[in-house]
Amino acid sequence: MKNNRKFLVGMLTAVFLILASCGNSTDESKVTLDNQPPDNNARQNTKDNSLDTDNINGNEADLPNDDLAKQEDLSSNHTESLKEEYLKKLNDTKREIDKVRNNNEDETTYALKKVEGDRYDVWDGLLNEVYGVLINQLPAEEMDQLRKEQREWIDYRDHTAKEASLKYKGGTMEQLEYVTVENDLTEERCFELVEKYMR
Structure with a gap:
């Protein structure tokens, strides 16, 4: 009976430790996730609705040649x-x-x-x-x-x-x-x- 009680106490302690560590790791993961950049899908949605922030200076000279050609095509089409x-x-x-x-x-x-x-x-x-x-x-x-x-x-x-x-x-x-x-x-x-x- 004593052995069963020790076993139960040990099991309950282990469960509490596991739950406590899960709670801590979840909190830690929340902090970590909040500080990470958005995933590719979220980034793609942002790109669709805003300017390209990869070229933060916004200078035409910084744009790749393909982007310049696209801009010229858009202005001539307009x-x-x-x-x-x-x-x-x-x-x-x-x-x-x-x-x-x-x-x-x-x-x-x-x-x-x-x-x-x-x-x-x-x-x-x-x-x-x-x-x-x-x-x-x-x-x-x-x-x-x-x-x-x-x-x-x-x-x-x-x-x-x-x-x-x-x-x-x-x-x-x-x-x-x-x-x-x-x-x-x-x-x-x-x-x-x-x-x-x-x-």
């Missing part, structure tokens, strides 16, 4: 997509305006002037928008040349519209013809600027 975005916007606008013009049931001069006035607002707004994008995109020297070209184009547009309207001089169609020609030329110029200059 610029190309901007050009494509504007071409799509211009084509969509043209389609919508043509639909309104072709489905206009009111053929009075007043109604036609209203349609052309609205058309002018749209195309003139888009021309200014495109021009604003080009101011930000083009090098200073190229932009200076475009400014000069744009001033000449405005003179050409106004002169051409005036000449076309003179065939209706003094009539109710004179102003309508002027605005219609002005709109046609402004629409063409929007496409020309995007195709020729936008990058």
